[in-house]
Amino acid sequence: MPICKLCGGPAAYFIEHSKMMLCRECFIKYYERKVYNTVMKHGMLRGAGRVAIAVSGGKDSTALLTAMSKLAREKFPGIEVMAIHINLGIEGYSEKCQEIVERVCENLGVELVIHDLFSAEGYRIPDLRSTPLRRRICGACGTVKRYLMNRLAYELGADRLATGHNLDDVVELLFELYLRGSVEDLVRVKPISRSDNPKLVTKIKPLIELTERENLYYALAHEMPILDSSCPLVEGSRMLRRKRLIDLIEREITGFKHMLYKSHVKRILPRLEKSVAEPNLVECERCGMPSLASRCSYCKLISMLAARSAESSP
Numbered sequence: 001m002p003i004c005k006l007c008g009g010p011a012a013y014f015i016e017h018s019k020m021m022l023c024r025e026c027f028i029k030y031y032e033r034k035v036y037n038t039v040m041k042h043g044m045l046r047g048a049g050r051v052a053i054a055v056s057g058g059k060d061s062t063a064l065l066t067a068m069s070k071l072a073r074e075k076f077p078g079i080e081v082m083a084i085h086i087n088l089g090i091e092g093y094s095e096k097c098q099e100i101v102e103r104v105c106e107n108l109g110v111e112l113v114i115h116d117l118f119s120a121e122g123y124r125i126p127d128l129r130s131t132p133l134r135r136r137i138c139g140a141c142g143t144v145k146r147y148l149m150n151r152l153a154y155e156l157g158a159d160r161l162a163t164g165h166n167l168d169d170v171v172e173l174l175f176e177l178y179l180r181g182s183v184e185d186l187v188r189v190k191p192i193s194r195s196d197n198p199k200l201v202t203k204i205k206p207l208i209e210l211t212e213r214e215n216l217y218y219a220l221a222h223e224m225p226i227l228d229s230s231c232p233l234v235e236g237s238r239m240l241r242r243k244r245l246i247d248l249i250e251r252e253i254t255g256f257k258h259m260l261y262k263s264h265v266k267r268i269l270p271r272l273e274k275s276v277a278e279p280n281l282v283e284c285e286r287c288g289m290p291s292l293a294s295r296c297s298y299c300k301l302i303s304m305l306a307a308r309s310a311e312s313s314p
């Protein structure tokens, strides 16, 4: 039977990039130390009072909520952790996501705010299929989630918004952006995006140095319910194909993902930040939230949706 490298007990998990077998208890300690180190290294909770966690029902945000609520309880007793979930109105999928999020929050005793897209905003994500955005529905859904998560966190008085982005997500994104030379986008890929604008909540990614698999193990180690399906609207699999390719590289070059991420954050990002100008934000004419143009990308999307329903009604 495989044994834990740290305590010699029966091992449960294999950490690929460090070729290490760990038992459940040692894995939990290892994982939580990594989250703590990431949080401290980047001052993610410095001066924080209320941290909103974006939860979807997937393994990453479940692991994030579990780890952050424990971290706050054990090391930052002054910090309040709460969860925000957006019900996207995707039939046969969103109900399951919401149910899991409710169970996880109940298990952890964390306050949960659910924002139901249809009852609160009057539309569902599948409605976007009637707009010119139908071919990029995942991108449009991303715009909706980013905008609403920030607005909700701001309205709920949170001073941090934490998301479950993991190392695999970030490396896949870096791979794509470096390939395209998208300097303006690369400069925004970072563990913490601080903001002085009161309507723009500071974003943190405490799991940025943990892999997808480590998050899955952590959620399993806590016997949290996990969503067993993926979004039925996901189109193509370019992102998944790139992730598989990166896994192949990792198999040949152990530590590739960590190396690419660390080089970006330590070596390249500081230089990019010096040479790429901060975007000039104005107030969106429709919603009053910070925006790059006179109308923010969320309000543009909403006007498209409104134009379509006006056309289709008699």
Ligand SMILES: [Zn+2]
Pocket (backbone or CB within 6 Å): 004, 005, 006, 007, 008, 009, 022, 023, 024, 025, 026, 027
């Ligand atoms: Zn052990």
Ligand SMILES: [Zn+2]
Pocket (backbone or CB within 6 Å): 284, 285, 286, 287, 288, 289, 291, 295, 296, 297, 298, 299
């Ligand atoms: Zn707007």
